[in-house]
Amino acid sequence: MTHDALEAELQAVVGEGHVHIGDAIGERYRVDVSRKYQSRPVALAKPASTEEVAAIVKLASRRGVSITVVGGQSGTVGSAVPADGGIALSLERMNRVVEIDPLSMTMTVEAGCILQLAQEAAEVQGAFLPLDLGARGSATIGGVIGTNAGGNRVIRWGMMRDMVIGLEVVLADGTIVSSLTKMLKDNAGYNWKHLLIGSEGTLGIVTRAVLRLRPIPTSRQTALIATERFEDAILVMRRLEVALSGKLSSFELMWSDFYAAMTEAQASQRPAPMAAGHGFYALVEAMGGDAVADNEQFERVLMSLSEDGLVADAIIAQSDRERENIWAVREDMTPGLTPLRPFSAYDVSMGIADMPAFVAAARAGLAKVYPDASALFYGHAGDGNLHAIVSRGSMDKETQRGFDTAIFDAVRDVGGSIAAEHGIGVSRAPYLSWTRSPAEIDLMRTLKAALDPNRVLNPGKLLDAM
Numbered sequence: 313m314t315h316d317a318l319e320a321e322l323q324a325v326v327g328e329g330h331v332h333i334g335d336a337i338g339e340r341y342r343v344d345v346s347r348k349y350q351s352r353p354v355a356l357a358k359p360a361s362t363e364e365v366a367a368i369v370k371l372a373s374r375r376g377v378s379i380t381v382v383g384g385q386s387g388t389v390g391s392a393v394p395a396d397g398g399i400a401l402s403l404e405r406m407n408r409v410v411e412i413d414p415l416s417m418t419m420t421v422e423a424g425c426i427l428q429l430a431q432e433a434a435e436v437q438g439a440f441l442p443l444d445l446g447a448r449g450s451a452t453i454g455g456v457i458g459t460n461a462g463g464n465r466v467i468r469w470g471m472m473r474d475m476v477i478g479l480e481v482v483l484a485d486g487t488i489v490s491s492l493t494k495m496l497k498d499n500a501g502y503n504w505k506h507l508l509i510g511s512e513g514t515l516g517i518v519t520r521a522v523l524r525l526r527p528i529p530t531s532r533q534t535a536l537i538a539t540e541r542f543e544d545a546i547l548v549m550r551r552l553e554v555a556l557s558g559k560l561s562s563f564e565l566m567w568s569d570f571y572a573a574m575t576e577a578q579a580s581q582r583p584a585p586m587a588a589g590h591g592f593y594a595l596v597e598a599m600g601g602d603a604v605a606d607n608e609q610f611e612r613v614l615m616s617l618s619e620d621g622l623v624a625d626a627i628i629a630q631s632d633r634e635r636e637n638i639w640a641v642r643e644d645m646t647p648g649l650t651p652l653r654p655f656s657a658y659d660v661s662m663g664i665a666d667m668p669a670f671v672a673a674a675r676a677g678l679a680k681v682y683p684d685a686s687a688l689f690y691g692h693a694g695d696g697n698l699h700a701i702v703s704r705g706s707m708d709k710e711t712q713r714g715f716d717t718a719i720f721d722a723v724r725d726v727g728g729s730i731a732a733e734h735g736i737g738v739s740r741a742p743y744l745s746w747t748r749s750p751a752e753i754d755l756m757r758t759l760k761a762a763l764d765p766n767r768v769l770n771p772g773k774l775l776d777a778m
Contacts, residue, residue, distance in 0.1 A: 315354060318375070322357045322399075325367045330358040330405070341382050341400045342393070346657075349390035349738060353380075353400040360405040362480060362488055362519040369517065370486035372399055373768050380770045381513045383455035384426070386447035388657050389737030391459070391512045395771050403454055406519065409433040416494045417525045418477060423454030423518045430523075439525040442469035442561075446643050454518045460510030462733040464642075467553075467694025468561045468599075469526070471733070472509065478522030479505040484515075484764035492522050507759065512735045513770040515763045529561075529599035533610040534629040536638045537617075538590035542668045544622045545592045549693060551622070552596065555613040559606065562597040564642050565693035567671070570701075573688055574641050577648035582637050590624050594693065595642055642690070652686070655703035656715045661696045662728030670698070670726045677718030678702060682711070697732040720746050741777030753778075 315333050322331040332338075333355050343350040354377070359365045372379045378398035385392060394400040403424030410420040414437055421430055427441075428448040434441045443456060445463035455461075457479075462471045469475070480490040491505065508516050539545045545565060552560045566574075571593045575584035586593070600606040610628065617623040629635035649655065662670055671689050678685045684704050691698035702715045720730050720743045730740050730747045745753060756775055760767075767776065 318355055318377070321371055321375075322355060322368065325364050325371065326357055326359050330360075332356040337400065340385055341402060344385050344387060344390055344393050346388050346390075349393040351394050351396050351398075353394035354397050356382075356400045356402060358402045358405050362406075362482065362490075365401070365403075365406075365517055365519055366482045366486045366488050368399070368401065369482050369484065369768070373485060373766060376766075378768055378771045379517070381454060381458075381517055383424075383452040383458075384447065384450035386451045386455070387459065387734055387737065388659070389731075389734055389739045391735045391737035391770075391773055392455070393738070398771070401517070403452065403519070410520065412437045412439060412525070413494065414439060417527070418494045419523045419525055420478075420492060420520065421453050421523060422520050423452060423457070425453045427451045427453060427456060434525055435528060438528055440528040441475070441523060441525055443472055443475060446645075453521060453523075457509055457518050457521060458511065458513050459733060459735045462692060462695060462697060464562045464564060464597075464692065466692055466697070467549075467563055468558075471695075473506065475524045476505060476509055476521055477524050479508060479518060480520040481508055481516035481518050484766065484768045488519075489516070490520075492520060494522055496524070510735070512737065512774055514760060514774050514776075515769065517769065527601075529601060531600045531603040531606040532635070533598045533600075533606060534635040534638055535596045535610070535614060536585045536627050536641070537594050537596055537614070537623050538586060538592065538625040539594070539622060540591040540624055542592060545594055546664060546693065548594070548617055548622050551617060552598075552613060555616070556598050556600075556609065559598040559600045560596070561599045562595065563692070563694045564595040564690070566593040566595070566641070566690040567688070568592065569686075570688040570690045571641065574645060574648040577651070578640060578644060581644075581647070582640060585634075585638050585641065586625055586627055593641075595638060649701065652688075652701060652703035654707035655701050656707070656712060658700040658702070658719050659732050659734040660698055660700070660719070660723050660728055660730055661732035662698070662723065662726045664693065664696050666726035666728065667693075667696070667698060670722050670728065673722035673725050674700065674719050677721055678715065681714040681718060685715070695732075696728075716743065723747065736774045736777075738773060738777045741774060744774075744778055 319333050337356045378395045380394040381401045406422040406424040408422050431441045478492040549563045572588040688701045724746045
């Protein structure tokens, strides 16, 4: 089939102006944020409805052309880079918040909606979409469902999986499966939506979702604390979970060298919230409904932890600006990461108690292959998710393999997972067997063959890239 013929068929579905061919396809649809993965899709299509998505999928299946959904391209493992010669599918025209139901506390939203816009729409209605992450301004709802994103508030409200009540998807043969229910309890047969959540677009294309909202918190307390030992940091977190009566919403843990690197790099923009030199730092946030009582409780609990010797230092934000400065340590990472480029970023998980052993093994493994390598560790302590930034000033395939082997060896040693919230994509696929058993991988292959026997959806990722 010629490019002109494909263009004509796609235009018949989505209309002129919403199809681009070959060199007319913009870079953001071909290259991921890491710039490690890029491709040359034959076409870019921008449907405006689930029905148009289904028609494109049927067309692609009939013509033997693959489809990859391209979202905000905020992933780091190559999950949303289209296949060479395939169709890139952008849902940017499917960006509506369809409905907010304040009684059911649900939001019905299209998959192309940017996360931050969904958050803001909920707030206007006095509701709260708890999912939050640094890429909120570019990540799409479909993307965070496809990767089962977690972010900064998992300790209280869970992963994206915990917020998806209903789902509408297009399968590989163009079948539309829609269950846009608002029911929290539904045990009528297999709960198929959980098969699609976190599948990276390899089993179906999410077009709409019903998300669970919460009453919007009216108070917010933010602090930066320091401890000398990892065990003390976790004891602090557990004490806060109880003493704050369930209001603890974030507990972002940072190793000392990460904190020093970020605050030193940001010094020209803002002062460091606290002096470097402690063993560990944690960004703590609570959300509640009574500003006066919650502030008093927050201060009282932190004082108690300090008196008990668990907290070495603490600073509580007294204004929105101070809160922003504290969060900037974790979210404004560009100044600190720029000197480390090129670097490799990792997103792994394990039992919380295993974190120190993992970090020690990772550092030892890296030092063995590349003594000049540096590694910074930080993450979401409440759910066992750690991020690592590894650099040595240059990067080639051999260096990348050395970094990967050291990090994933350490993950395997503690029985962890090589992908906590960013997915497998291309870069992590060769190591999937390090964290999943042969029986598990065989089951995944069986599911893929059943739902996408012709491998139309997002080929070259996850199982295909092993």
